């Protein structure tokens with residue numbers, strides 16, 4: 001469903017992502033883990049056709065993102081790490097806007113909106129201007145927007161930031177139920193707990209390189225760790241083996 | 252077509268929601284603004300009408316002078332439009348924060364391009380539209396344009412606005428595409444350079460000194476015909492002026508030809524820009540995302556700055572240091588100086604070539620009158636500069652404003668430190684400008700003194716209006732620094748500055764007139780001081796008001812934000 005082939009992205013001299021290849025099956029929840037500045041957001045942005053790769057290819061549902069961007073985007077929902085919402089629009093107006101960009105016809109759109117607003121407990125706020133929303137409410141509105149067109153693929157960058165425990169629980173359940181319905185979920189996160197709980201497979205990226213992919217069990221084996229869970233495996237795998245190596249730069 | 256409307260809808264709905272919102276206080280403020288706008292219209296209308304009527308009393312030259320004025324006005328508009336379209340399209344196409352959202356949906360690229368073009372055109376043209384309204388009205392009234400003229404304005408103006416917008420989008424696309432990623436934030440530097448070169452060539456082409464060298468005109472009629480010929484026939488401003496002139500003064504030109512010309516450009520350029528956009532947009536935008544850069548600050552500069560700001564109290568000093576450093580390190584900020592430079596060069600050059608010696612009016616008097624006009628013009632230059640640099644001061648705090656809000660400094664000291672920071676360079680600029688142009692004009696001593704004092708006082712008012720109104724209408728969520736002055740608050744600031752300059756000039760006009768006339772009859776003037784003193788006192792009082800009032804208003808607004 002998602003296919004990345006030798007994806008490389010350079011920012012000047014810095015290689016933010018380096019020949020990353022990856023495949024995610026339909027209906028899978030894939031976790032994308034890595035320390036700060038590892039290249040998760042960059043990978044996702046290239047994957048969504050927002051950034052042009054330096055080299056390599058990305059395809060979503062069989063559509064090459066560079067060559068058929070509109071088709072690829074039509075089947076994909078995206079939740080960025082720092083989402084933008086028009087502050088002067090109401091929740092409903094915002095959703096209508098996004099829905100129209102996906103060319104959903106209005107009776108269907110109305111129905112989807114009502115369902116999603118209900119699900120994310122935003123119904124009573126839907127006619128308020130977004131500038132009056134709390135951080136978590138904005139986050140949930142973005143989640144609504146990304147699901148309006150019933151995407152086959154959902155790409156999420158750091159979904160849990162700023163969401164309360166109940167919301168986190170619901171979000172996890174949502175991802176699981178989406179996956180059960182056949183949607184592919186690609187999820188970047190810092191939270192090992194989340195990855196452990198809902199991801200079938202996990203990829204670990206460090207300094208732009210994919211250093212490990214597999215199910216939990218496979219990762220434990222790779223890290224040569226018997227117990228301690230994913231956290232120790234993660235720390236072990238992303239530990240800097242060469243202390244003198246140049247540091248990844250933070251913006 | 253439908254995606255185009257959808258893409259435009261957030262902007263339109265936001266405006267509507269913004270208009271609907273607000274209680275009594277907001278509605279009152281809006282009413283006050285509308286009043287201010289109408290007042291400004293009436294003032295401009297009246298001034299232009301007076302000037303045009305005066306032109307008509309100059310035998311045979313009325314229409315020619317009016318035509319030249321129209322050319323200059325339209326050329327000024329065109330260059331303003333081109334500049335603001337360059338900035339705005341950089342923001343709307345490459346820096347706006349909703350781009351990620353819009354680009355991750357399957358909206359067709361062409362609709363995206365045109366939607367942004369429309370936004371760009373509207374955003375960067377409304378101010379010109381606003382200012383042009385009373386001017387066209389005055390032309391229509393004086394020359395009896397009537398319904399026909401109105402119709403032609405309504406036909407030509409949109410075309411006139413679209414051309415620079417499409418050109419701006421086109422140039423921005425090409426620049427972003429061809430510049431290395433690291434340089435994209437510095438784009439304004441290139442735009443400035445570009446504008447400078449353009450201005451220079453425009454000027455060389457138009458050869459204003461042609462009108463000045465008497466030997467090129469054997470005859471008054473030659474002079475007249477030179478006045479009636481447009482200096483730069485390749486500009487849309489000239490085409491529009493030709494059309495208007497043929498309607499207003501029955502100038503014998505082929506207005507349909509010029510209409511066809513301007514129409515074809517207004518349709519072709521957007522199309523061309525959309526092709527270019529289709530080819531280069533993604534690479535360009537992708538590159539614009541990479542445009543962050545790291546640089547190591549210099550130690551020496553730090554020490555100089557510390558030394559220069561040490562007379563100020565510590566908090567003010569800290570704010571100033573931060574502002575200066577940001578200014579110097581942020582190319583988007585300092586590269587606007589290029590435009591300033593272009594403005595000043597053109598300005599001074601204009602004075603150098605003035606045809607004073609050939610005028611029928613005695614030179615001494617003429618010099619005085621022109622020098623007095625010069626003070627007003629220098630005031631306009633200063634306010635144009637203040638709107639670029641002082642006005643954005645508060646907005647520049649941007650999303651980091653919370654740091655100041657949460658730290659134990661008073662907003663008052665914030666505003667005052669911004670005031671002093673901007674005052675010093677503006678003061679130097681204003682004094683130099685007036686001093687050198689007066690030297691070129693060889694004005695009498697008393698006039699030199701008066702000009703220097705007046706511009707000194709004016710600068711205080713202009714700076715305070717810039718900083719204060721900037722705080723009154725802060726725009727914290729900007730995409731590009733240079734778009735802050737073109738916001739709504741920028742227009743308000745402009746109106747206030749113009750009103751302040753106008754009032755100052757009016758207070759001094761009478762004594763200057765008296766003294767200039769005396770100069771006419773006696774050659775020298777004695778006791779100039781006695782005539783000037785009262786009006787200088789008046790100007791001083793006005794200046795105090797112009798300093799205190801805007802800062803107070805701005806302060807009140809900032810305090811409201813904190814609530």
Ligand SMILES: Nc1ncnc2c1ncn2[C@@H]1O[C@H](COP(=O)(O)OP(=O)(O)OP(=O)(O)O)[C@@H](O)[C@H]1O
Nearest residue numbers: 011016036037038039040041042249250251540541
């Ligand atoms: N626009 C940019 N310009 C230059 N360098 C960038 C840009 N965006 C990211 N980088 C660099 O690329 C590297 C990867 O950044 P990225 O944002 O992909 O990390 P991340 O894994 O998402 O980190 P985090 O967990 O902190 O969100 C970092 O070293 C960062 O400095």
Ligand SMILES: [Mg+2]
Nearest residue numbers: 040041042081
């Ligand atoms: Mg990230």
